[in-house]
Structures are given as structure tokens and as C-alpha cells.
Amino acid sequence: xxRARFDELIHAPTRLSIVAxxxxxxxxxxxxxxxxxxxxxxxxxxxxxxxxxxxxxEIRKSFVGKRPRTSARLTRAGRAxxxxxxxxLQEIVAKAGATVLPQ
Amino acid sequence: xxRARFDELIHAPTRLSIVAxxxxxxxxxxxxxxxxxxxxxxxxxxxxxxxxxxxxxEIRKSFVGKRPRTSARLTRAGRAxxxxxxxxLQEIVAKAGATVLPQ
DNA sequence: GACAGTACTTTCCTATCAGGAAAGTACTGT
DNA sequence: ACAGTACTTTCCTGATAGGAAAGTACTGTC
Numbered sequence: 674x675x676r677a678r679f680d681e682l683i684h685a686p687t688r689l690s691i692v693a694x695x696x697x698x699x700x701x702x703x704x705x706x707x708x709x710x711x712x713x714x715x716x717x718x719x720x721x722x723x724x725x726x727x728x729x730x731e732i733r734k735s736f737v738g739k740r741p742r743t744s745a746r747l748t749r750a751g752r753a754x755x756x757x758x759x760x761x762l763q764e765i766v767a768k769a770g771a772t773v774l775p776q
Numbered sequence: 777x778x779r780a781r782f783d784e785l786i787h788a789p790t791r792l793s794i795v796a797x798x799x800x801x802x803x804x805x806x807x808x809x810x811x812x813x814x815x816x817x818x819x820x821x822x823x824x825x826x827x828x829x830x831x832x833x834e835i836r837k838s839f840v841g842k843r844p845r846t847s848a849r850l851t852r853a854g855r856a857x858x859x860x861x862x863x864x865l866q867e868i869v870a871k872a873g874a875t876v877l878p879q
Numbered sequence: 880g881a882c883a884g885t886a887c888t889t890t891c892c893t894a895t896c897a898g899g900a901a902a903g904t905a906c907t908g909t
Numbered sequence: 910a911c912a913g914t915a916c917t918t919t920c921c922t923g924a925t926a927g928g929a930a931a932g933t934a935c936t937g938t939c
């Protein structure tokens with residue numbers, strides 16, 4: 674069972690979207706994330722750096738043909754932090770009459 | 777079924793705690809909330825005002841003997857907003873492999 | 880009657896943070 | 910040479926949170 678730990682870094686709305694997206698998508702491209710969460714390039718770049726600095730996200734630079742392509746994926750720590758945060762939300766919310774269950 | 781609507785006002789960590797507490801407790805006293813969420817008087821007072829201004833919380837001033845006592849409770853709108861926000865969290869999180877279910 | 884105490888509320892201030900715009904980097908393609 | 914792609918970094922602004930302290934309005938005590 675994943676223990677509950679509220680994570681302010683993950684909780685922030687845009688980062689929650691990003692992390693949940695990465696948790697679902699495994700590996701996601703910069704533009705796909707940007708469009709999914711509705712940010713500008715600069716804003717997403719900074720959020721990804723924040724997540725990378727926290728050790729939650731790994732940034733992969735590769736080439737598609739000759740064009741650079743940046744992708745992101747959750748690290749093991751990032752996935753654990755996300756799961757723990759969801760568990761923390763569950764604890765908060767469960768008392769109020771709803772449940773957050775890991776599948 | 778409650779429709780999903782992400783609510784930034786409710787999402788902020790301390791207000792999420794306050795609203796979830798009120799959703800569970802029905803009517804809660806100032807000091808109880810303050811100690812539960814770990815805020816100073818001033819910080820809690822401001823958060824309650826914010827929630828009241830949003831129409832999510834009703835502040836009740838009463839007397840216990842001669843001493844003033846402030847209590848808070850969710851309004852119907854506040855409860856609905858909380859439930860919709862939980863549903864929005866479910867939508868975000870569900871894609872990632874977990875579920876938020878209303879009970 | 881002055882002063883301490885209770886129960887908050889409001890004001891003041893600081894620190895943080897988020898996001899857009901614009902400029903910068905590095906390379907590709909015409 | 911110049912435009913374009915794909916970001917990254919810098920600059921700036923606006924919003925917010927929270928503590929400290931002062932303010933308000935009573936109550937209770939010496």
C-alpha cells in the first residue's frame with residue numbers, strides 16, 4: 674500500500690495535470706503536454722525543469738530526423754510521489770464522504 | 777451525478793483542508809478548524825472570509841454564555857463546488873490509473 | 880475604574896510563484 | 910543570408926499566502 678504524503682509541488686493545478694498526464698502516457702512529447710495542459714512554451718519549459726529538479730521527471734532529448742524533440746516521463750520517484758499524493762487526497766476527501774481508490 | 781468542475785479556490789491546500797473538514801463536520805468552530813489545519817488566527821480568518829465571499833461558507837456568530845463563538849459551515853453551493861472539484865480530480869487522476877469515487 | 884484576557888479581524892509587510900512576452904541558443908532548410 | 914523549428918532563459922507583472930502586530934468589542938478581576 675502506498676503511504677499518503679501530500680506533495681505541494683505536485684498539487685499545484687498545472688503540475689498536477691502534467692504529472693497525471695505523464696502517469697497515464699508514460700512518455701509524452703513537449704508539444705503534446707503543452708497543448709494538453711494549455712501552457713505557453715516558456716511556462717511548460719519552466720514547469721518541466723521544476724519537476725526535473727525535484728527528481729520527478731526525466732527529460733529526454735532526442736532527434737526525429739534532424740529535428741530536436743523533447744519528451745518527458747515520470748521517474749520512479751515521480752510516480753511514487755504522485756501515488757502518495759493521490760493517497761493523501763484520499764485521506765482528506767474520504768472524511769468528507771468520498772473515496773479515492775487506487776485501481 | 778455531480779458534474780466535474782475544477783475549482784482553484786477549493787484546490788489550494790489549506791482551503792481544501794478547510795472545505796473537506798467542513799464537509800465532514802457540518803458545523804465547526806473557529807479554533808477547531810484553526811488547530812486542525814494548523815493556521816494562525818489571522819490566516820484562518822482571511823481564508824474563511826475568502827470562502828464566505830465565494831458563497832461557499834456561512835459564518836455563524838453566536839454566544840456561548842457571554843463569550844463570542846464563530847463557527848463555519850458549508851453552504852449548499854460550497855458542498856456542490858467541493859463535490860464537483862472532487863469529481864474533477866477524479867477525471868484528472870482516473871486517466872493515470874486511480875479513481876476518485878463519490879461514495 | 881484600570882488592566883488583563885478572550886475572540887477574532889484587519890492592516891502591513893514579505894516571500895513565493897505562476898505565467899506571458901521577448902530574447903537567446905542551436906541547428907535546419909531554402 | 911534569412912526564415913523557421915524547438916525549445917530555454919530572462920524580465921517583468923500580478924496574485925496570493927501567511928505571520929506579526931494592531932485594532933475592536935466585550936468580559937472578568939483586583
